[in-house]
Amino acid sequence: MEQFEPKIIALVCNWCTYTAADLAGTSRLQYPANIRMIRMMCTGMIDSKYILKAFLSGADGVFVGGCHPGDCHYIDGNLKAGKRIPGVGKILEQFGFEPDRLKLKWIGASEGPEFQKYMTEFVDTIKTLGPSQVRDRMIL
């Protein structure tokens, strides 16, 4: 049986998290290829529907990475995301998605190792959960 390779979208903020992702790269900290990184200016701009779109388009997991509270370039965009994203999570749950498929983490600009860790852990989590049921049940 072919090993399940999850498709994961990572929505990361342009400032801290993207810098950390690059830092992970330059420090040769490897993380799985399953992650498709999409750079947003701020986690605050992540509309709930982007997450829903991601899942409906066949993503097995969605990771949201932003600056630590207080470090946000736009003052508090991340705090708003911090309220919004869990809300989306609750909605997803009601539709039968496992809550662990959506993850929000704060990652600082220096935190290359943390970035690697979260990515690797998230892929493992999704692997354990298996493919998203969307693929079977929806005609895309």
Added chain:
Amino acid sequence: MGTDTETKRKQSAVKEKAPLRPVESPMDICLGCGTCSAGCAMTGVDGFDPRKIVRKVLMGRDAELVGSKLPWICTMCGKCEHACPMGINIVNMIRTLRGMVDRDKVPGMIQKGVELCLETGNNLGLPAEDFTFIIEDVAAEMAEEPGFEGFTVPIDKKGANLLHTLHNKLVNTQNEDLVHWWKIFHMAGEDFTIPSENWEGVNWGLFSGDDESMKIVVGRIVEHMDRLEIKNLMYPE
């Protein structure tokens, strides 16, 4: 304890008299940071604390300090001064306090030793003939050792290269230490001599804060140098 702070702060004589180190810091500059107390080996012993002593001096409480044991607990090691960020001459302050104590209140043997030295030229009060006897006796013993045959100690030798002063214990309880010195001098071919009188190398006026007596004892050695026309002085203490 009780301090008379209702009246004005007294001027401290210690503050005025204690000599300064190369970085000239008057004691007033003390920050009270506690560096001295933190590093002092005697902090806490019978209430000793260098910071407290400086503070009391600044508050004009000389009399209290002079009348206490505190100035004598200090080992004058200088560890406090080494680290004091303000460059305060703590050791000199202690010594000046000691100097202000009545001589009959100076603890232990120190004052006795000073007096004996002034009177007799050494801290033990050892008479000159006894001194010479001991020296010659120890020298003769050394001469019996192989390699040192014929060794004698030149005493009061005019024109010698080096004048050597002695710690009084060397002629009291620790004669063998004399031998160490002499063996080195002998093997090195050193033209040394020791004075027959006023030979004391330990100047206890240093410890009792007594500059006057220090001057006299040092003066005697200088006088030897002049009289015996010796250029070099070895003063191990």
Added chain:
Amino acid sequence: MTEEMTSKADRISTPVNIVVAGAGITGIRTAIDFAASGYKVLLVDKAMHGGGILTRLDHQFPNDHCGMCRMLPMIDRGTDKETCLRRGLFHENILTCYSTEVVAVDGKAGDLAVNLSVVPTGVDKTRCSGCGECERVCPVMVPDHFNGDWVNRKAIFLPTPHLSPDSRVIDWQACTSCGACVEVCPTHAITLNGEREQVELKGVYAVVLARGVNLYDPALTDVYGYGVLPNVVTATDFERIMSSSGPYQGEMMRPSDGKPIKKIAWIQCVGSRNVMIGADFCSSVCCMFAVKEAILAKQKMGKESDAVIFYMDMRTFGRDFQRYKDEAENVKGIRFVRMRVHSIQLHENTDDLLISYVNKDGEQVDEIFDLVVLSTGRKKDFLTCDWAEADGVFQVDRLPGFKDIADSVVGASAISEQVLRMIHQQNLKPDKNESDHSPDISFVERRPSYITVLCDCNTSLSNPIDFQKLENTIHALSSGHQILRVEQACSKEGWQTIRKAIMDGQANRCLIMACDAAVDFSRKREFTNELGFPVSFVDLLDVVSLVRRFQEGEDATDTVSKEVFMRLNRLGTRSYASPLKQAQVKTVLVIGGGPAGLQAASVLAAHGFTVKLVEKTDRLGGKLAQIEESDLKQHVEKMLAGVNKNPQIDVYLETEVIQTSGRPGVCMTKLKHASGETRIIHHGATILATGGKEVDTSASVVSESHERIITGFDMDAMLKANDSDLVKGPVSTVVMIQCVGSRQEPNNYCSRICCLKSLKNAIRIKDLHPETDIYIFYRDIMTYGNSEILYTEARKKGVLFIPFDTDNPPRINMASGAIIIEGDDPFLGEPVQIKADWLALATGVMPNDVSDLKQVFSFETTQDGFIQEADSKWRPVDTERVGVFVCGLARTPARLDEVLLEANAAAQRVLTLLEKDHTSYSPVTARVRNAICSVCGICIEVCPYQARYMDEDRRVVHVDNLACQGCGTCAAECPNNATVLGEYEDHGVMSMIESSL
């Protein structure tokens, strides 16, 4: 000359208007100030990287956050690369050049010849792909000063972890020229030639000297054992230990044996406040950074950990610092021990460290620590610079000092203003006219037509890519898609090939797949400025970074294909809207006629602005009467006279501001005179300089008044009056009590001027009456920076200082009719009782009431009533609202010289906003589709920049495009999707998501 040097020299010699020497935070701030006004800046630094000391710290006090990126321009955002500043400073008007020194400056201000000495890095930045092979093969290991001397690095290395692009550099002092790196470099980027080159620049308008600080080397103080004992590190070393980008990846392990750190001691005042080494100064920031480190460390170490700070005075003189420290002590469990430590010893046969100190009960105790951090301050000597006094050179600091971020940023902008004033007076324009970067509309509005450039440089990739397969994928996306294969996009030839293909072709969307260095910031600007591509129509895929996260040798083709596919899709969805230009009103409203307001008004008038100076009371000058320093007082008096005569400044006394509206650059404000008459003024920006006043909190310590119990302010006035009893004497005993009603709730902030005032008063009294006894009861003496000498002088003159804690303050006993102060002398461990002739209570300052103004401008105030800045460190004279600035006592307690600098800095911020005749805004701003807007107002609430407002009459929501920073929160929160963010519209983002799966 090597290729690297040729390109460096070429780049440098393009017209440079201003040279900034020193690329720390201060230099960066001034460079951005100039660049924002259109001037070409050359930013240099002796070091191999920019950013100065702050590149080593992740978070800063007093809020434990970073926010460096908030220094980037807020308007004209398209001119810079919006990215974390630690990666580098990229602005179209700034050229950065490291390992470069200014060696000579000749000529007159406005027309200088500047000689630079440039050391090549050995690595051509435009070629280096950051593969790191050179580092791997380099045989030389040397101490890594960036991370801590016990850590090693190679002679060829990455100077700071975040650097982007991550080109290596060579440390010539370590390099043995063995050539191993040259052989192994896949792009032939290395040339082993470290010879300095001289570059001469002509026609430079000004040079800014932003020297910064060198840190004291604690190895010079033998008692701490730095470099001898294990696990004794400096504060900056410790920042690296804590950092995830540091030698231990953020694990709290100690250098000698990797043991987890659980118990840390900080020793303050290392190299400072030490007369023995000639350092009679305070380094100002060490108290605060130690508190910050302790807080962050304790968080990381978890429970069962101990963080102890050994200090003499806790200098929490900034507005928010005292509460920060209190929280550290009372909530976060940091221990503060008031004692300067003698020395550090090794504990028995371990790598643990022993510190002895004397506790509050006078007992000597020993404590064992895993790690000791030395809070090293600045070196005592100023960095030498023999051209510093030349004409046309502007020094940010004339005296050495170690300033925190806020003070550095203020000082930087204050100097920028001075430089620009000189430049304007000489009528020197920015070198390049504000050209219209708008691309050709037909180009933009055509159907997307793509060109994808694939750099063939497989040699620097650790994983193979099947280019044929890649091309097939691309062709499948769209027909007519042009694909260009180049060898080494980084090289000159490669780049020319790309340019030619684009100019000859029809493409109006371009994706370049190469490495980060090949298409650096300046090359990307070429697309916009010369090839007419809007910034958003070009994308660079850094394929080297992308494949790095794979295992060695793994086939990356699929992932790269997917990424290319996604990027191309995204490019296709981009649209373009010409930036609208807005005419600016060159008038500034200054509210408050005290020293801060007068300074701001005078400076702005000197730049040609019209100023409306509004003052509530019936006279200008504010607290002029209380100024002590005669030269400062004269300065303010002169300004006052000048302001009254200046035809550009309209003064409105007994007037208040009652209403305002508009947007940055175009505002309308209504003023009301005490008589009831109103008028409307038009202006482009506002400066709040509403000031503060002394607050008499004597009642908190004395129950009844007494003619000889006065405030520090009163005593100051009395000492100036030659006929006062205090001056005439005799005076037997004077007592002063500091921090009366300050630094504890409800006024839990330091008023910053009281310690200085008391010390000056004490010195003055001693000079008049040497026999007077003076006692000062204090909590912490706030003589930060060079004012430490006043504290030393006071002690020298015989003033006695008695510290107290908030739980045991001195008590004033007037029962007998005399003034008796009762307290405890903690050094002696004895009670103290002093009868005083005079008692001076050091009461503090408070801001003037701004509650009315707050309604008008909607700014925030702190819990103490100070006007809240946008960011207390990085934007200290901005309020949240673009175009409204604040300075002086209105914002924070400060000394007069600091206030005047702030006023200059606020004026500078106005310049940046209003200097140009028009200003345009970035396409990445929000807009409203009014047809589907339900006018719920949520977007207005969530905007962190107050950049949205409701037109109440028409029930329409508007976006203030100048203020909008493009965060997109409004778009995400809007329930109807009526608000969209330019460049990040839903369809674009959704398409990107879809195409990536």
